Amino acid sequence: MGAYILYRLLGRLDGMPTSTRQLRPDGRATRWAGQHERRRAEFVDAALAAIAEHGPEVSTERIAERAGVARTRLYKHFDGASDLQRAVSRRVTELITEELEPVWNPRGSPMRMITVAVDTHLRWLTEHAHLYRYLLRYSPAGEAAGGFTDIKTALGRHLTQLFGEYLRTFGLDPRPAETTAFGLVGYVESASARWLDNPAGIGREELVEQLTETIWTILDHTLRAGGVELDPHRPLPPPHELAQGTEAPGDHDETAKRS
Template sequence: MTTPGSPRKADGRAARWAGQRERRRREFVEAGLRAIARHGPGVSTEQIAEEAGVARTRLYKHFAGATDLQRAIAERAGELITTEFTPLWDPPGAPRQMIEHAIGAHTRWLADHANLYRYLTRHSLSGHSGTRDVVADVKTAIARQLTTLFERYLARFGLDTRPAEAIAYGVVGLVESSTARWLENPRDLGEAELATLLARWTWHILDDTLRTGGVELDPGKPLPSA
């Protein structure tokens, strides 16, 4: 039996407090995401606190300043993006279907979360020490996955796999920069139209690489197993 004030009871209280503090941090981060969607990328700490239903000073009991809050929001956004894009790495079907599915998911997510994307971009460029650049992280993760996928298929067709990384990063740059600009100035171009254009351009890049190696594919027919 332990006595009042014993180390075991103290450790239990500390663990419960740590768990409660972490739960409250998550709640405030989710409130931050809602506030960004409501108020835009220039959301203030006061607006996040209002969304959470607390005074701003309460936020700072759980975060070491605005930068810590921004970092936590960025980390949560990174988790959401990773979850959204994970199914894209086992693409079924024909090349055209695979490309349209992947690019459609990318442009759709950015269109649906435009304020969050702008918020992440703004804070990644702010120069705040320790603030995670989620946009760069996601682009790198997608490019690496595509590199692996392209290498597998180039090898399957007996082609040089060295260009795979350059192609992957080029495709990611094309899609991300085009969609980012479209968010700011759509010029009466719908999201589905943009995705269709980007999918067509991406296929032309891949088709040129294959044809240079003497391989011609029908983009409407399923690929052989890689």
């Protein structure tokens, strides 16, 4: 009887137009794909928790233990350790990017913008030191994709655009913006990483103040070289608002002065 039913079923399919058979969605495949992605996300979350607890060199066995599955079950959803590392690195990158919202949308005076950005960065590092070191360990320089290099590049490009727009608004040459922006990103990252490994008795607030003062000194030097003097403690509108509100920097308000 079973063979007969199978025979009749195949007969119906053979009589069905090819296009109709091909267009009929496979619900099981769709459900499996969704379940597969959900399980991967759950395992990545378990990996983040395991890294936070055991450090950046956490073993796959620890991650599987945290997820409540056998190591072999874990690898049914990842193409080896490198695939898991890439997935974890991408997730950590997303977390840092979300945390750095004040950098993407700066507000206030120049000193306020810099202070908030640096403090946000250092706060994340101190609260998630193991995740940060994991990200450095499995950066694009190795097999893993994503990583802190991507974040530094994104920050450098964003600050290049922002600083370049301010320079153009002030009537200055915008070409130094890229070198300055990427240099500052590298400076903060290098100093922060060293401090994380060797605080040398310096607290986070003190380091924020040091970095902020140095960053402002560099920016102020660039502006003064073009004859523009900014009060670092006065609110600085976004470049497009400055451009709309004044014909030349400093003509209608005292935010910027020309020397």
